Amino acid sequence: MMSSKNQQEMVSAFAPASVANVGCGFDVLGFAINGPGDEVWASRAETPEVQIRAIYGDQGALPLDADKNTAGVAVRAMMRALDKQDEPGIHLKIYKKMPLGSGLGSSAASSVAAVVAVNRLFGDPFTKNELLPFATEGELVASGTAHADNAAASLFGGFVLIRSTNPLDVISLPAPEKLHCVVIHPHVEIRTEDTRKILRKQIPLAKAVTQWGNVGALVAGLMKSDYDLIARAMHDEIIEPIRSVLIPGYDSIKKAALQSGALGCSISGSGPSIFALVTSKEQAKETGRKMQAVLNDMALESSLYISKINRRGAEIVNKTDNA
Amino acid sequence: MMSSKNQQEMVSAFAPASVANVGCGFDVLGFAINGPGDEVWASRAETPEVQIRAIYGDQGALPLDADKNTAGVAVRAMMRALDKQDEPGIHLKIYKKMPLGSGLGSSAASSVAAVVAVNRLFGDPFTKNELLPFATEGELVASGTAHADNAAASLFGGFVLIRSTNPLDVISLPAPEKLHCVVIHPHVEIRTEDTRKILRKQIPLAKAVTQWGNVGALVAGLMKSDYDLIARAMHDEIIEPIRSVLIPGYDSIKKAALQSGALGCSISGSGPSIFALVTSKEQAKETGRKMQAVLNDMALESSLYISKINRRGAEIVNKTDNA
Numbered sequence: 001m002m003s004s005k006n007q008q009e010m011v012s013a014f015a016p017a018s019v020a021n022v023g024c025g026f027d028v029l030g031f032a033i034n035g036p037g038d039e040v041w042a043s044r045a046e047t048p049e050v051q052i053r054a055i056y057g058d059q060g061a062l063p064l065d066a067d068k069n070t071a072g073v074a075v076r077a078m079m080r081a082l083d084k085q086d087e088p089g090i091h092l093k094i095y096k097k098m099p100l101g102s103g104l105g106s107s108a109a110s111s112v113a114a115v116v117a118v119n120r121l122f123g124d125p126f127t128k129n130e131l132l133p134f135a136t137e138g139e140l141v142a143s144g145t146a147h148a149d150n151a152a153a154s155l156f157g158g159f160v161l162i163r164s165t166n167p168l169d170v171i172s173l174p175a176p177e178k179l180h181c182v183v184i185h186p187h188v189e190i191r192t193e194d195t196r197k198i199l200r201k202q203i204p205l206a207k208a209v210t211q212w213g214n215v216g217a218l219v220a221g222l223m224k225s226d227y228d229l230i231a232r233a234m235h236d237e238i239i240e241p242i243r244s245v246l247i248p249g250y251d252s253i254k255k256a257a258l259q260s261g262a263l264g265c266s267i268s269g270s271g272p273s274i275f276a277l278v279t280s281k282e283q284a285k286e287t288g289r290k291m292q293a294v295l296n297d298m299a300l301e302s303s304l305y306i307s308k309i310n311r312r313g314a315e316i317v318n319k320t321d322n323a
Numbered sequence: 324m325m326s327s328k329n330q331q332e333m334v335s336a337f338a339p340a341s342v343a344n345v346g347c348g349f350d351v352l353g354f355a356i357n358g359p360g361d362e363v364w365a366s367r368a369e370t371p372e373v374q375i376r377a378i379y380g381d382q383g384a385l386p387l388d389a390d391k392n393t394a395g396v397a398v399r400a401m402m403r404a405l406d407k408q409d410e411p412g413i414h415l416k417i418y419k420k421m422p423l424g425s426g427l428g429s430s431a432a433s434s435v436a437a438v439v440a441v442n443r444l445f446g447d448p449f450t451k452n453e454l455l456p457f458a459t460e461g462e463l464v465a466s467g468t469a470h471a472d473n474a475a476a477s478l479f480g481g482f483v484l485i486r487s488t489n490p491l492d493v494i495s496l497p498a499p500e501k502l503h504c505v506v507i508h509p510h511v512e513i514r515t516e517d518t519r520k521i522l523r524k525q526i527p528l529a530k531a532v533t534q535w536g537n538v539g540a541l542v543a544g545l546m547k548s549d550y551d552l553i554a555r556a557m558h559d560e561i562i563e564p565i566r567s568v569l570i571p572g573y574d575s576i577k578k579a580a581l582q583s584g585a586l587g588c589s590i591s592g593s594g595p596s597i598f599a600l601v602t603s604k605e606q607a608k609e610t611g612r613k614m615q616a617v618l619n620d621m622a623l624e625s626s627l628y629i630s631k632i633n634r635r636g637a638e639i640v641n642k643t644d645n646a
Contacts, residue, residue, distance in 0.1 A: 163540035217486035
């Protein structure tokens with residue numbers, strides 16, 4: 001289906017927030033959640049250039065320069081792949097509907113929503129699979145590494161496993177029906193770059209073996225909808241002990257989550273958000289209350305998100321004019 | 324079902340050979356093959372003691388002392404768990420029907436066949452799950468570590484994932500229908516202990532991430548019967564580069580296997596056997612010929628095994644008298 005060439009056409013896409021790492025799966029596992037996310041409006045422009053015309057909801061924190069903004073970088077990578085002689089004129093407006101720097105894949109949501117919107121604007125020349133590398137290129141400018149766990153989760157929805165980033169090889173995993181997610185975002189700031197710098201470059205082989213046993217088991221648990229196995233596998237010996245020290249009250253929050261009946265609890269991405277997986281909405285509310293109470297006791301503000309696993313991923317939410 | 328107390332009763336069990344590690348899954352993945360394996364005959368004896376009365380097919384290499392023999396250690400561990408006041412009198416005869424020190428789980432096959440036979444002798448007081456820790460204790464004396472990948476594969480059949488060794492947590496994974504295995508055993512000797520000593524105790528985090536991405540993908544590939552994914556995931560960045568130098572002609576053999584159409588090829592356990600996974604019996608024969616030709620060119624003798632994945636695991640093969 002080819003799009004109209006009408007310059008007034010405007011397409012909007014929403015890309016959901018996502019939880020990367022999922023405990024044991026540092027840099028290889030992620031899933032999408034319902035609720036928070038980014039919306040990007042894209043339209044054709046006369047002047048041949050990708051321009052970010054406005055960003056709402058970021059309190060001025062994000063760059064409008066398309067070469068420095070994750071959405072701009074992603075769309076420019078996409079335009080290069082379209083192999084047009086001149087870069088087409090594209091205007092983007094980004095509506096942040098989720099917190100920045102929260103560990104919920106904010107930059108990935110911008111990149112993903114942008115490439116999905118622009119793709120539709122051009123008549124969907126790329127499949128979702130083909131869009132992922134562009135979105136991942138956006139991640140490079142945002143966090144310094146081209147990890148694809150947030151972007152793939154936000155794009156495809158459900159659970160994703162990144163087998164390899166070069167070449168990019170993403171495997172979609174089923175989201176068990178009863179699975180619900182609790183995410184608590186303590187209103188403290190930690191820099192993604194710092195959270196990566198403090199990791200050790202060398203790790204003990206014995207711990208790595210434990211970790212890949214758990215990653216394999218978590219994949220099996222998701223595929224079998226075996227909630228007990230998911231619970232046993234959500235154990236991270238390598239990243240969590242190091243990164244969790246940056247998150248105030250982490251150990252107490254995790255303890256509260258597990259005591260309340262959560263299958264598992266760990267850092268969302270590089271934090272400071274913390275997520276827990278549970279098997280019902282009621283359990284999610286109860287676990288969320290218990291987690292938030294710990295932060296309340298520390299007089300720390302926080303936001304709580306409760307949802308099922310988002311299975312749809314990024315999608316077109318509105319299209320005006322000749323759509 | 325209680326067994327007869329008749330002292331003449333004799334039970335025989337067969338436990339298949341197995342391929343541990345399966346490329347990326349060092350110490351956590353294994354599968355059983357058809358053909359080679361160990362048979363253990365067990366009978367009650369008047370004198371209260373576990374005794375290994377004979378070992379056939381080992382050219383005198385294995386100890387008859389029950390405390391030094393993997394089968395003896397496993398059965399004694401099992402007897403302690405039965406919580407009898409005195410150790411019952413048990414006589415074992417071990418028939419090695421597979422090569423020793425080949426990387427095909429010879430010691431595990433002895434342990435597993437022994438505990439399965441003795442379990443039946445006592446009226447099956449233990450489930451297969453409950454037998455595994457005893458068999459694994461046998462591994463400790465044979466190789467110095469209580470890794471359970473060979474023992475679990477030999478006991479349960481099919482593919483197994485060892486999520487944890489302490490506590491022991493084994494997940495059975497399906498064996499895709501078309502999957503066939505080629506194993507070539509070059510007649511050279513390498514000591515399991517040496518193959519473990521040469522591994523680095525610290526590994527780069529980046530390689531570990533690649534490895535756990537592949538382990539997750541291999542689990543997903545097996546569960547989906549996705550042969551392409553199995554092929555992509557059978558990639559080991561950590562162990563194979565180090566251990567393969569101990570195996571003459573390894574790189575050429577692997578290259579021959581992959582060029583002939585194998586999904587993947589790697590070291591079986593700690594070697595020197597090399598295995599390849601393929602999707603048909605004809606392909607298995609062709610791949611086996613190509614792999615063996617490399618060793619022939621080096622004037623090295625070898626044994627070739629071709630089979631489907633063994634899905635039955637250890638089983639009772641004969642039972643005399645009051646059975």
